[in-house]
Amino acid sequence: xxxxxxxxxxxxxxxxxxxxxxxxxxxxxxxxxxxxxxxxxxxxxxxxxxxxxxxxxxxxxxxxxxxxxxxxxxxxxxxxxxxxxxxxxxxxxxxxxxxxxxxxxxxxxxxxxxxxxxxxxxxxxxxxxxxxxxxxxxxxxxxxxxxxxxxxxxxxxxxxxxxxxxxxxxxxxxxxxxxxxxxxxxxxxxxxxxxxxxxxxxxxxxxxxxxxxxxxxxxxxxxxxxxxxxxxxxxxxxxxxxxxxxxxxxxxxxxxxxxxxxxxxxxxxxxxxxxxxxxxxxxxxxxxxxxxxxxxxxxxxxxxxxxxxxxxxxxxxxxxxxxxxxxxxxxxxxxxxxxxxxxxxxxxxxxxxxxxxxxxxxxxxxxxxxxxxxxxxxxxxxxxxxxxxxxxxxxxxxxxxxxxxxxxxxxxxxxxxxxxxxxxxxxxxxxxxxxxxxxxxxxxxxxxxxxxxxxxxxxxxxxxxxxxxxxxxxxxxxxxxxxxx
Numbered sequence: 001x002x003x004x005x006x007x008x009x010x011x012x013x014x015x016x017x018x019x020x021x022x023x024x025x026x027x028x029x030x031x032x033x034x035x036x037x038x039x040x041x042x043x044x045x046x047x048x049x050x051x052x053x054x055x056x057x058x059x060x061x062x063x064x065x066x067x068x069x070x071x072x073x074x075x076x077x078x079x080x081x082x083x084x085x086x087x088x089x090x091x092x093x094x095x096x097x098x099x100x101x102x103x104x105x106x107x108x109x110x111x112x113x114x115x116x117x118x119x120x121x122x123x124x125x126x127x128x129x130x131x132x133x134x135x136x137x138x139x140x141x142x143x144x145x146x147x148x149x150x151x152x153x154x155x156x157x158x159x160x161x162x163x164x165x166x167x168x169x170x171x172x173x174x175x176x177x178x179x180x181x182x183x184x185x186x187x188x189x190x191x192x193x194x195x196x197x198x199x200x201x202x203x204x205x206x207x208x209x210x211x212x213x214x215x216x217x218x219x220x221x222x223x224x225x226x227x228x229x230x231x232x233x234x235x236x237x238x239x240x241x242x243x244x245x246x247x248x249x250x251x252x253x254x255x256x257x258x259x260x261x262x263x264x265x266x267x268x269x270x271x272x273x274x275x276x277x278x279x280x281x282x283x284x285x286x287x288x289x290x291x292x293x294x295x296x297x298x299x300x301x302x303x304x305x306x307x308x309x310x311x312x313x314x315x316x317x318x319x320x321x322x323x324x325x326x327x328x329x330x331x332x333x334x335x336x337x338x339x340x341x342x343x344x345x346x347x348x349x350x351x352x353x354x355x356x357x358x359x360x361x362x363x364x365x366x367x368x369x370x371x372x373x374x375x376x377x378x379x380x381x382x383x384x385x386x387x388x389x390x391x392x393x394x395x396x397x398x399x400x401x402x403x404x405x406x407x408x409x410x411x412x413x414x415x416x417x418x419x420x421x422x423x424x425x426x427x428x429x430x431x432x433x434x435x436x437x438x439x440x441x442x443x444x445x446x447x448x449x450x451x452x453x454x455x456x457x458x459x460x461x462x463x464x465x466x467x468x469x470x471x472x473x474x475x476x477x478x479x480x481x482x483x484x485x
Contacts, residue, residue: 008128019139025173038175038481041399052113066427068119079342086339094307102450103308105443112440117410122417181225182401189382192253217261231388244360294324297333305336313485322476322483327390
């Protein structure tokens with residue numbers, strides 16, 4: 001085993017355990033008996049982020065991180081710096097300053113870890129790429145086992161009484177079924193990968209992998225999230241336009257899996273559980289009413305917003321929510337229009353650079369392996385699907401989908417610079433690196449100081465808050481499962 005492969009295990013193994021635990025509500029119940037599932041996932045996310053930050057104390061990882069940062073355009077650094085400075089200014093004026101600074105520190109860690117993931121994938125062995133695909137698939141399989149267990153245990157009750165919890169959309173381990181669909185966004189792109197390569201090298205595994213992938217599709221139909229379904233269709237069209245013949249095999253496999261998944265859905269959820277096909281597409285017509293309140297806040301606080309994580313303090317006259325279920329409106333309402341424009345600019349600039357470097361023309365000329373080409377297609381699709389869904393949902397808010405976003409974006413960034421010769425071999429100055437490492441540790445310390453005292457009695461505090469507000473009948477998650485201020 002090469003030295004690179006050995007170091008890769010320090011990155012890969014914690015991610016594998018993160019997915020195995022966060023997708024298994026039996027494990028969450030055992031490990032965190034006093035925590036809500038949502039809070040347990042947030043806590044595991046914080047542990048994983050802290051672990052990656054601490055790895056920057058090791059010279060090997062710190063040097064790779066510095067090389068990656070040296071490749072970033074200076075404009076990107078300045079824009080990100082301006083974004084966080086605007087956030088700090090907004091937090092100083094916010095009503096709930098502690099929550100505001102908590103989110104700023106948390107977002108800073110997310111950005112640092114994206115760069116950390118990218119730096120380890122930039123010149124890594126193929127082991128890490130394959131390992132991360134396996135990690136995501138382990139998360140899929142882990143959840144399918146949990147779901148099947150709950151399904152089997154409840155089905156006899158349905159047969160005896162004529163009632164089933166599955167007549168209502170239920171996803172074990174998720175506070176809301178939409179949180180499952182947000183995680184599923186990031187995983188759909190990876191379904192064809194093992195099928196395509198096992199068909200050539202290990203065909204004996206194909207039937208099992210096919211059934212698992214089709215079952216994952218069946219859960220998409222069962223969840224019936226319109227934003228997820230539309231996001232998939234739009235992303236598939238975009239994929240075909242950009243990669244053309246190179247995406248055809250991937251798209252054909254997805255089509256076959258979707259058809260098989262539909263048949264599984266129809267048998268288990270329509271025939272056995274007598275669910276109506278009218279539930280195949282469900283949408284929330286209340287979204288526009290929620291967005292109207294967000295737009296009103298943006299109009300009233302255009303420059304600096306109401307403060308990071310302060311959105312829920314401003315009551316919606318129609319609905320009480322912790323966020324507006326729209327990624328751009330959330331940023332604009334809490335951080336202000338200038339900070340939102342900065343993020344939009346970076347997103348468009350990044351997507352343009354990626355499409356310019358990876359497309360059907362460049363694939364003809366590139367010496368990349370078929371695996372790497374399909375991996376790039378899968379990652380790009382997952383990002384586009386999640387991004388589309390984020391305009392009607394909290395894809396970038398919830399802990400499991402948020403952490404998967406960090407991994408996928410860092411993965412794409414690493415593969416981009418692996419195929420880009422910009423500033424090859426250069427690194428940031430030692431003082432520059434240590435300043436950024438110091439800021440990362442400071443952000444981690446800030447989060448520990450704020451979150452640490454909350455953890456021992458978190459469940460009791462959330463229950464007490466609900467008792468003190470009897471007019472609010474359900475939890476509205478944000479950082480923790482009780483996200484209202």
